[in-house]
Amino acid sequence: MNNRHYSKTARSVRFDDAIIDASDKYLTKLRMRHTPMTFADLVRVSLTKYLKEKLYDDE
Known part of the structure; x- marks a missing residue:
């Protein structure tokens, strides 16, 4: 029933410029x-x- 696959190594995470500015x-x-x-x-x-x-984007 649980189809999730977890690994011990993290995937790379990227942040865009808007996130950095925020x-x-x-x-x-x-x-x-x-x-x-x-x-x-x-x-x-x-x-x-x-x-x-x-x-709030759906309004």
């Missing part, structure tokens, strides 16, 4: 621009952007 705004908003951007920050912003597009 991440920069996110860090600036938190006043953390002086700290390096982490992978968790990129994932958080990417997920937020994706959800906003899916939820």
